[in-house]
Amino acid sequence: MAQHNPKKKDTIESIEEVRVKGFAKQKMQTDLKMAVSVDEFLASSDNISFIKRGAYAWEPLLNNMSSERSTITIDGMHVFGACTDKMDPITSYVESNNLSSIDVTSGQEGSMHGATVAGSIDLKRKSTAFTADNIWSGAYQTGFEFNNKQFFNLGNLSYSSDRFVADGSIALRKAGNYFDGHNDEIKHSQYNKFNSSLGLAYKTGELSSIKVDAIFDQAKDVGYPALPMDLLLSRAIITSAAYKQMFEDGIVKVWDTKVYYNAIEHYMDDTKRPENLVHMDMPGWSTTYGLVTKINLKSNMFSSEIQLNAYENISIAEMTMYPQDRSKKNMFAYSWPWVTTRFASVSMNNSWEFSENAHLNFGGTLGWNFNKVKYAEFNWIFHPGSPQEKSRILPSLHASYHINVSNFNFSFGTGYGHRAPSVSEGYGYYIYNSFDRYDYIGNPDLKNEISYEGNASAGYKTDRFGIEAKVNYFYIQNYIVGRILSLGSPMNYQSVGVKGYTSLDHSKLFNFSMNANYNILEHLHWKGTLSYAQAQDNKGGNLPFIRPLSYITLLHFMHKNFGIQASVNGDFEHGNFSPAYGEDKTPAYTIFNVSADYTFRYKQFKTMLQVGAENLSDEYYSTYADWGNIPRMGRNLFMALKVSF
Numbered sequence: 001m002a003q004h005n006p007k008k009k010d011t012i013e014s015i016e017e018v019r020v021k022g023f024a025k026q027k028m029q030t031d032l033k034m035a036v037s038v039d040e041f042l043a044s045s046d047n048i049s050f051i052k053r054g055a056y057a058w059e060p061l062l063n064n065m066s067s068e069r070s071t072i073t074i075d076g077m078h079v080f081g082a083c084t085d086k087m088d089p090i091t092s093y094v095e096s097n098n099l100s101s102i103d104v105t106s107g108q109e110g111s112m113h114g115a116t117v118a119g120s121i122d123l124k125r126k127s128t129a130f131t132a133d134n135i136w137s138g139a140y141q142t143g144f145e146f147n148n149k150q151f152f153n154l155g156n157l158s159y160s161s162d163r164f165v166a167d168g169s170i171a172l173r174k175a176g177n178y179f180d181g182h183n184d185e186i187k188h189s190q191y192n193k194f195n196s197s198l199g200l201a202y203k204t205g206e207l208s209s210i211k212v213d214a215i216f217d218q219a220k221d222v223g224y225p226a227l228p229m230d231l232l233l234s235r236a237i238i239t240s241a242a243y244k245q246m247f248e249d250g251i252v253k254v255w256d257t258k259v260y261y262n263a264i265e266h267y268m269d270d271t272k273r274p275e276n277l278v279h280m281d282m283p284g285w286s287t288t289y290g291l292v293t294k295i296n297l298k299s300n301m302f303s304s305e306i307q308l309n310a311y312e313n314i315s316i317a318e319m320t321m322y323p324q325d326r327s328k329k330n331m332f333a334y335s336w337p338w339v340t341t342r343f344a345s346v347s348m349n350n351s352w353e354f355s356e357n358a359h360l361n362f363g364g365t366l367g368w369n370f371n372k373v374k375y376a377e378f379n380w381i382f383h384p385g386s387p388q389e390k391s392r393i394l395p396s397l398h399a400s401y402h403i404n405v406s407n408f409n410f411s412f413g414t415g416y417g418h419r420a421p422s423v424s425e426g427y428g429y430y431i432y433n434s435f436d437r438y439d440y441i442g443n444p445d446l447k448n449e450i451s452y453e454g455n456a457s458a459g460y461k462t463d464r465f466g467i468e469a470k471v472n473y474f475y476i477q478n479y480i481v482g483r484i485l486s487l488g489s490p491m492n493y494q495s496v497g498v499k500g501y502t503s504l505d506h507s508k509l510f511n512f513s514m515n516a517n518y519n520i521l522e523h524l525h526w527k528g529t530l531s532y533a534q535a536q537d538n539k540g541g542n543l544p545f546i547r548p549l550s551y552i553t554l555l556h557f558m559h560k561n562f563g564i565q566a567s568v569n570g571d572f573e574h575g576n577f578s579p580a581y582g583e584d585k586t587p588a589y590t591i592f593n594v595s596a597d598y599t600f601r602y603k604q605f606k607t608m609l610q611v612g613a614e615n616l617s618d619e620y621y622s623t624y625a626d627w628g629n630i631p632r633m634g635r636n637l638f639m640a641l642k643v644s645f
């Protein structure tokens with residue numbers, strides 16, 4: 001186990017594994033913790049940061065761009081949240097025990113699943129392979145986190161045979177309010193989540209199979225301390241049926257087709273906030289049907305993936321305002337006035353291996369995006385006469401060149417792509433943003449956002465030591481932001497005004513990250529990451545939610561069945577903040593974490609026990625991306641047990 005076998009480069013071992021590009025972590029755990037939430041796992045990826053509105057359902061930012069700018073999918077399926085206030089990013093509808101990995105692809109290379117600017121995040125479902133013998137396997141994880149009294153129970157069970165496979169999982173998490181570094185309780189930060197999934201696959205022939213999959217997720221009584229309301233109930237059902245055909249001869253290797261359906265309902269609750277003088281009901285619904293079909297081709301030095309995507313989504317959000325004076329009439333509006341989005345695209349990704357040491361990736365997408373709004377009268381209040389239907393063509397192109405020279409590796413890439421405005425950006429009506437305290441109005445006539453991108457990386461690797469630096473740069477035309485409107489008065493009594501989504505002429509984003517690892521001794525390993533980003537609008541003003549210089553460094557020591565990990569992470573001062581978007585300066589902070597684990601085997605059971613502490617010094621802090629400067633969790637002791645067979 002401790003030996004370091006030199007990695008073979010890009011050998012394609014089975015046709016199941018034909019991959020043109022992508023980055024996947026093999027296990028759903030981080031270096032420090034073995035039992036993590038999906039958010040904690042994603043946070044260990046270099047180019048992902050989060051906007052946090054509390055302890056639950058963090059909004060993932062890829063390349064420091066908000067979630068409208070990336071495509072987030074579950075096994076290539078498009079799922080759209082039903083909350084106008086972004087309480088429910090797609091990552092909140094899965095659990096770590098029904099995922100096998102998360103593919104994060106930066107920039108236009110991620111356009112395979114649909115139009116994007118920042119890239120794509122694809123949550124890969126766990127899917128057991130067919131086996132010659134009948135095999136049962138599974139795992140049970142339980143644990144407790146002391147700071148917020150989080151108790152979790154996750155179980156998954158799989159059965160495989162030569163014809164039939166079943167994967168099932170069930171997960172429960174319940175947490176109370178957390179406490180910050182001053183030991184003050186953060187009210188409304190509790191959560192309660194139930195998730196279950198089932199996948200059944202049947203081999204219809206030597207080289208073909210069908211598969212049906214379903215995920216059911218329910219979150220209840222979730223507090224969002226940074227928002228003026230909480231979540232009463234959010235429910236998602238995510239289903240799909242797929243057919244896969246493999247081919248032994250010829251250049252076509254795999255043909256995989258899937259139809260899917262998912263529905264989300266979301267009900268907010270502001271009755272537990274005494275500061276709210278006016279009670280509002282704000283439910284939302286999002287329903288999506290779709291089709292993904294792809295083929296993988298391979299001949300000698302050339303491999304290619306062609307994918308067709310089609311989906312239709314309908315997003316509805318309502319707002320009913322109940323005045324304190326019950327004799328007055330209720331006020332009703334659609335904050336998403338029944339917006340239909342139809343999307344279809346053809347994408348292609350190719351990899352051409354010139355030699356052992358060099359390859360070229362290139363590809364593109366041609367997409368069509370259509371929006372139709374049923375109750376256009378809400379949009380006409382601010383944009384009179386705006387069309388009820390709108391079609392957009394969304395092209396995308398990318399290319400990158402990768403080369404290895406002895407222990408060094410380099411890559412250079414470029415990309416170009418369009419994205420359509422999101423439902424809120426295009427059609428939102430009085431969506432209250434508690435960060436800058438403005439009500440936001442969508443604009444159906446917004447232009448496509450157009451991204452021009454360049455990226456590069458350089459690395460050096462030996463058996464004991466590795467270092468890699470990555471940079472990317474985005475020049476984004478028609479960058480969509482909210483700008484103060486002089487007309488219109490705020491509807492929410494907490495809001496200070498109305499902002500309309502408009503396009504800036506352009507904005508510029510720059511991301512940098514550096515990774516290094518060193519095997520100090522056979523059983524002592526070090527890892528470190530440094531990342532930095534900068535972003536400006538066309539007038540040189542800072543954009544919001546851009547990560548300052550930040551670092552993480554980790555030492556890992558193992559001896560026989562014991563492992564000890566210690567890490568330090570933090571941000572430098574967030575000096576390049578954006579007052580125009582409601583940001584203020586965030587001071588630097590440093591967090592210490594430590595964990596220890598013990599692994600043993602009993603018969604066929606592998607058991608792992610872990611105890612640890614996050615934020616050991618009980619630092620009181622909030623980060624640049626904490627909505628409303630809500631302080632983060634203070635010292636948190638955790639323990640977890642995992643039994644697998």
Ligand SMILES: [Cu+2]
Nearest residue numbers: 083085087268
């Ligand atoms: Cu919500």
